Amino acid sequence: MPAPLHPxxxxxxxxxxxxxxxxxxxxxxxxxxxxxxxxxxxxAGAGRRVLTxxxxxxLPLGLxxxxxxxxxxxxxxxVLAAWGPARVTAEGLAFALEAGTRTGACVLVLLLFSxxxxxxxxxxxLNVRGLPPQFSFVLASALTLLPAVAGRLGAIRTAQxxxxxxxxxxxxxxxxxxxVQMVPLVLGLLEESGHRAQALEARGFGRPGPRTSYRExxxxxxxxxxxxxxxxxxxAAVALRLGASWPAxxxx
Amino acid sequence: xxxxxxxxxxxxxxDGSAAGRPxxxxxxxxxxxxxxLAGAAAIAATYLFLVLxxxxxxxxxxxxxxxxxxxxxxxxxxxxxxxxxLPVLPTSTLVLMPVALVLNVVLGQLMGxxxxxxxxxxxxxxxxxxxxxxAAGAATGALSTIVWSFxxxxxxxxxxxxxxxxFLAGLAARSGLFRRFYLAPVAGFVTGxxxxxxxxxxxxxVFGGTxxxxxxxxxxxxxxxxxxxLAAITxxxxxxxxxxxxxxxxxxxxxxxxLPRRTTFQFAFVRRFRVLAGKTPAVTPDA
Numbered sequence: 001m002p003a004p005l006h007p008x009x010x011x012x013x014x015x016x017x018x019x020x021x022x023x024x025x026x027x028x029x030x031x032x033x034x035x036x037x038x039x040x041x042x043x044a045g046a047g048r049r050v051l052t053x054x055x056x057x058x059l060p061l062g063l064x065x066x067x068x069x070x071x072x073x074x075x076x077x078x079v080l081a082a083w084g085p086a087r088v089t090a091e092g093l094a095f096a097l098e099a100g101t102r103t104g105a106c107v108l109v110l111l112l113f114s115x116x117x118x119x120x121x122x123x124x125x126l127n128v129r130g131l132p133p134q135f136s137f138v139l140a141s142a143l144t145l146l147p148a149v150a151g152r153l154g155a156i157r158t159a160q161x162x163x164x165x166x167x168x169x170x171x172x173x174x175x176x177x178x179x180v181q182m183v184p185l186v187l188g189l190l191e192e193s194g195h196r197a198q199a200l201e202a203r204g205f206g207r208p209g210p211r212t213s214y215r216e217x218x219x220x221x222x223x224x225x226x227x228x229x230x231x232x233x234x235x236a237a238v239a240l241r242l243g244a245s246w247p248a249x250x251x252x
Numbered sequence: 253x254x255x256x257x258x259x260x261x262x263x264x265x266x267d268g269s270a271a272g273r274p275x276x277x278x279x280x281x282x283x284x285x286x287x288x289l290a291g292a293a294a295i296a297a298t299y300l301f302l303v304l305x306x307x308x309x310x311x312x313x314x315x316x317x318x319x320x321x322x323x324x325x326x327x328x329x330x331x332x333x334x335x336x337x338l339p340v341l342p343t344s345t346l347v348l349m350p351v352a353l354v355l356n357v358v359l360g361q362l363m364g365x366x367x368x369x370x371x372x373x374x375x376x377x378x379x380x381x382x383x384x385x386x387a388a389g390a391a392t393g394a395l396s397t398i399v400w401s402f403x404x405x406x407x408x409x410x411x412x413x414x415x416x417x418x419f420l421a422g423l424a425a426r427s428g429l430f431r432r433f434y435l436a437p438v439a440g441f442v443t444g445x446x447x448x449x450x451x452x453x454x455x456x457x458v459f460g461g462t463x464x465x466x467x468x469x470x471x472x473x474x475x476x477x478x479x480x481x482l483a484a485i486t487x488x489x490x491x492x493x494x495x496x497x498x499x500x501x502x503x504x505x506x507x508x509x510x511l512p513r514r515t516t517f518q519f520a521f522v523r524r525f526r527v528l529a530g531k532t533p534a535v536t537p538d539a
Contacts, residue, residue, distance in 0.1 A: 019320070022316055022323070056404075057405075057463075061459065061461070064461055064462055064463065064465050064467070065459075065468070067468055068471055069460070072475035073475070096461075098460075114402040114403070114405075132338055135395070138399065139398075141350035142349070142353045142396070145350050145351070146354055149358055186507050187510075187511060193350075194344065200343050205343055206342065206343045238324075242321070245315070245318075
C-alpha cells in the first residue's frame with residue numbers, strides 16, 4: 001500500500017477533476033470520469049454509500065433535465081417527435097445528456113472525496129494551512145452532530161408517541177405532529193450549544209494566537225508536487241475554455 | 253486566507269452584531285469591511301456578467317465557460333463573506349452554526365413528511381440570523397452550504413444565495429419584523445424574490461435545469477412558451493422562492509416564539525435590537 005493520500009491532495013484532485021470536466025464540457029469525458037470515480041469508490045470500500053448518495057441527488061436532476069430539455073427546447077431544429085406544444089428535438093436531448101453527465105461527474109468525484117476523507121485529518125491539515133480554527137470547528141462539529149441528531153429525533157418521536165402523538169392523518173394533524181417534534185429538538189440543540197460555548201470559551205477557543213495541533217498529518221513532497229501540477233492543469237483548462245468563449249473580452 | 257484576527261471580538265453584551273457599527277475602526281476592522289465588500293462585489297459582478305453575456309445560443313450544448321464563471325464568482329464571494337465574518341463572531345454564535353446546518357437538513361426532511369411542495373432547507377439559517385444577526389446569518393448560510401455539500405455537492409454553488417438569505421433574515425430581525433408574527437412571512441417573501449433571482453443563473457448555467465421534478469415542470473411550462481433557459485428558470489424561481497421563504501420565515505418565527513425567553517435573551521443581538529416583542533427580563537446574564 002503506497003503512502004496514504006494527504007487530505008489536501010484528495011481535495012485538490014477532486015476539485016481539479018471537477019473543474020477540468022466542467023471546462024471540457026464533453027459527455028464522453030464526463031462519463032469516463034464518473035465511471036472512474038465509481039470504480040475508485042468501490043475499491044475504497046465506500047461504493048454503496050457514494051452511489052446511494054449520488055443516486056439520491058442525480059436521479060431527480062436527471063429526470064428533470066430529461067423532461068425539461070427532452071420535451072421543450074425551442075432552440076432545437078431537428079424534431080424527432082411532436083405532441084402539441086411538446087417537441088422532442090435532437091438538440092434538446094443532447095443538451096440534457098451533456099448537462100446531466102457533467103453534473104454527474106462532478107457529484108461523483110466530490111462525493112468520492114467527502115466519503116473517503118477522514119474529517120479529523122482534513123481539519124488538522126486545513127488548520128496547518130492557516131484556516132481560521134472557527135471554520136474547522138463548524139465543519140467537524142456539524143459532521144459529528146448530523147448522525148447524532150437523526151437518532152435524537154427518533155427518541156423524541158418515540159417519547160411523543162408514548163404521550164399520545166399519532167402520526168398520519170390530515171395535513172393539519174401532520175403539521176401539529178411536526179411541531180411537537182421540532183420544538184423539543186430545537187430547544188435541546190440551542191440549550192446544548194450554550195453549554196458547549198461556555199466549555200469552549202473556558203478553554204480559550206475565542207482567543208487569537210497560535211494553536212498547537214495534536215494531530216500531525218504527513219505530507220510527502222511527492223504529493224505537494226502532484227497538487228501543484230493538478231492546480232496548474234486545472235487553471236490551464238479553465239483559462240483555455242474562457243479564452244475560447246470570449247476571445248474579444250480580453251480575458252487572456 | 254491569511255487574515256489573522258488581530259482584535260478580540262469586542263467583549264461585553266453588545267457584540268452580537270459586528271457589522272454595522274462604525275465605532276472604533278481599527279485596521280483589522282477596515283480589512284474585514286473590505287473583505288465583506290469584495291465578497292458582495294464578487295457576487296454582484298458575477299450575476300451581472302452572467303445576465304449580460306448570457307450565451308444566446310444554447311443549441312450547441314451547455315455553456316461551459318458560463319458554468320465556470322458562475323461557480324468561481326459565487327464561490328469566491330461566499331468564501332470572502334465567510335472569511336470576513338467568521339473570525340469575529342462570538343463563540344456563543346459560532347456553536348450555533350453546526351446546529352443551524354443540522355436543522356436545515358433535518359427540519360427540511362421533517363417538513364418533507366408533510367407532503368408540502370417546497371424545499372424549506374433554510375430554517376436553521378433563518379433561526380440563527382434572527383437570534384444572532386445579519387453577519388452570523390450570512391456566515392451560517394454560506395458555511396452550512398459548504399458543509400452540506402459533503403453529502404450533496406450540487407448545493408455548493410448556491411452558497412452565495414444562502415448567505416444572502418441569512419443576511420436579509422438578520423436585517424429583517426434587526427428592524428423588528430419578527431416582533432409581529434404576520435410581518436415575518438412578508439420579510440420572507442421579499443427575501444425569496446432576491447434569493448431566487450440571484451440563484452437562477454446557477455441553476456441555468458451550472459446545472460442546465462432545476463434539481464426537482466416539480467420545479468422542472470414549471471420551468472418546462474415557461475420554456476414551452478419560448479422563453480430562454482435563464483428567463484424560464486428566473487420566472488420559476490420567482491414563483492417558488494418567495495412562497496418558500498415566506499413559509500421558512502414563518503416557521504422560524506414560530507420556533508423562536510416557542511423557545512423560552514431565558515434562551516432567546518441569552519443572545520446579545522436579541523436584547524440589543526429588541527428582536528422579539530415583549531419586555532427584556534430583569535436579569536441580563538453576563539453583563
